[in-house]
Amino acid sequence: MKITPEIVTEHGLKPDEYANILRVLNREPNITELGIFSAMWNEHCSYKSSRVWLRTMPTTGPQVVCGPGENAGVVDIGDGQVAIFKMESHNHPSFIEPYQGAATGVGGIMRDVFTMGARPVANLNALRFGAPGNAKTRHLVSGVVAGIGGYGNCIGVPTVGGEVNFDPGYNGNILVNAMCVGIADADKVFYSTASGVGNPVVYVGSKTGRDGIHGASMASAEFDKNSEEKRPTVQVGDPFTEKLLLEACLELMAGDAVIAIQDMGAAGLTCSAVEMASKGGLGLLLDLDKVPCREAGMTAYEMMLSESQERMLMVLHPDRTEAARAIFERWELDFAIVGKTTDTGRFIIHHKGEQVADLPVDVLAEQAPVYQRPWTPTPPAPYLSAKDVPDTDDLGVTLARLMGGPHLASRRWIWEQYDHMVMGDTVQRPGGDAAVVRVHNSRKAIAATTDVTPRYCAASPVDGGRQAIAEAFRNLCAVGAKPLAATDCLNFGNPERPEIMGQFVGCIEGISQACIALDMPIVSGNVSLYNETSGIAIPPTPAIGAIGLLDDIDHMATIAFKQDGDVIFLIGETSGHLGQSIYAREITGRSDGAPPPVDLEAERRNGDFVRTQITSGNVTAAHDISDGGLIVALTEMALAGDRGCTLNLPKNAGLRHAYLFGEDQARYVLSVAPSKADALIAAANAKQVFVTKLGMVGGRHIMLDGNPIHAVTELRHVHENWFPEYMEG
């Protein structure tokens, strides 16, 4: 087949990129080779627009065993164990086919984790949908949630946490970001660096079909009104096979057969083979006639670009190959030796007795184009004074509207469709600040959370980036966990537009600042660009997944008020910042203004204080303050504990609505037994932590300065009912 400019364009390659291919090959590629280049050099696989900025992020620390560049990040959790985790996007497929798109997103991220030798122990997800009133939103929510549940429930890994936003900015381009956390022994972590010449390259798992061809290329292009015609490029998940693959891989990894292993994700066989060879400085010979195929008559091009799920590629020790085969055959999975490592540095592919590709490995993997895209900083948003945001004349009605609205309503409708208890170690279920999963057979636990506030990022990418990390830090501290590290899933629009690139650069800068200040390095991540439909970009959404460690599950906090009479304290300073708050947006219709500034020193100080108080056993409940401000945090604690509270505004509170609904950062609500109240104040003072006594737990209402704002039972009603009623239409 003659390679025409049209064919080059169809493969998502720019003319100068193709010219580069001609130059390095010194000949015209054939169609299979062009497909391989397009798979390796697209945005999704090569990070060509983001790479120069990703390099600037903090990725190291004493707790980091392995940072970005592998399938997932690896962090030390003591006792000879590591946590392995990552978050990844599956946005484009989920918009086209929500069930399979979301399901295969979950399957893919779990493979990234168990490829490295870890047993997955927790799944989380960060979901962004369009406005509730958009005609497609309900269908997408329904399909995505069913898909996440369908996959995770079947494989038997609990889905324990996540977040959901609705915003018209996602009407044409939803975001489905899936995170997985696994646990492994530190001396049993597996990497993707091939070594040795002549070692067998082994294919295991499902057979290869025609599904998902060009998935990675699709994820690197904008949407238009014809995108739904791309449904055939969405992969189909088979969680049952993944469960078998998981058990077979972990069984194999208990021995010493594996030299290198890489899951077949985006760009399948191409990407996994090239990455393993490239990292080992080797060549690789593939014989496609040995690849297990689901369909007859597949071409080399189709086999190299297929994104069929539940497949792995491994380099094994030759003398362990037959023992490995026995394991996979017992699990009724395909096992095929499809090639070998070579010392040529070439990626050579044979099919039907012919050589169908001969490409330099290092060029494919390392010489993908890198762009220093032009960018313009986001213009600073002016500070919005609380004086310019009207107060509410009926606090009770306003609170009920927020608690029973799309932004703050209970997500129970979602997480009850996820098995969040399987594996028997979930010690904090969904609905709190962070999910907590015990490390099996121990008293310690991993806390995990996903966070970002896209409206903050849109108004100020730097502040929004800082806030995303800070909120993840707070959510971990609020359950009593020591934050360890983070993974990022950077969802943005078209990087070829300078204003979008400016959002990206700003968010990276903010994230990096916060990671350093809060000692939470980025150990893994994923970039999803071109999240646009018909030229309209999503709000900048750098979703952060973070994990922390609890030494003892007996010293864990939850958000639920526990005991009438407990004293309620506010930790952290309140200025009453209403710019970009939920209150300003939803109640007064103002979406302008700068987001709340993030004082990273205060975050560190307050977070460390809260965690110390929890682990010392002084705290009966803890909750970070985020969307909706102080009164929403208090209401959530009341609902979780099914008991009210009596609050008194401090004399210096300033404007009431700003104090109650302001979204100032670095703040928490704590409750403590009355006998420990004085000690808490003294401890806070000793650490220069702002502490304010707010009131007392008890009663059936949220009471403010002697007046009932609302009954807990009625708030529960609106809080719990919004989601099911919305979904029923």
Place this chain on the structure above:
Amino acid sequence: MKSCVIVFPGSNCDRDVAVALQASSGSAPQMVWHGETELPKCDLIVLPGGFSHGDYLRSGAMAARAPIMRAVVARANAGTPVLGLCNGFQVMTEAGLLPGALMRNAGLKFICRDVFLKVENSNSLFTRLYTQAQVVRIPISHHDGNYFADAATLDRLESTGRVAFRYCTADGVVNAAANPNGSLNNIAGILNEAGNVLGMMPHPERLIAPELGGTDGRPMFDALASLLQNA
């Protein structure tokens, strides 16, 4: 006590129930692969939860025809206690160990949450550490838990005390509002005629310790452990 947990491809609560058995009895069960044809000598057999064979075809349908199931059915008929939890219950109905069928939940969605169960028969070897009509809180986690049986079968189950657990409210009221999945007569678990086979959709193995959110599942495993140790 020696117990066996049958592991099908796609079982995923096998480890959870092994932990519960070990916590109550002090000894780990033997895990038996579905492809075996012989069972070791044992005093209790457990069919665990999960998605055997991916729930493809019908929940439990393929597992019910696994090589090991012939031995399981033979032992059950000979009087060995057999406990089926969630997918294990589905396998039991498919294998003919228990009557009826578990259809898709009436709401068509997967449901994972704590529910309240009324102990309807506290005389069985599984339930004897509960009191009659006790209300216990145990999680469910299933897509296909909607119990169905024809009228004659249902009559037989009801009239002979073979309904072990029923979905109820926190106050023990058995009504439609407390029925999470559309099961006939709010049935959550049933016994066979001889009383040595129990199948139930809820997961007692998930609430056996305070740190997991409750202990109402623990008496079932304690009952099995002590009974079998005395045997």
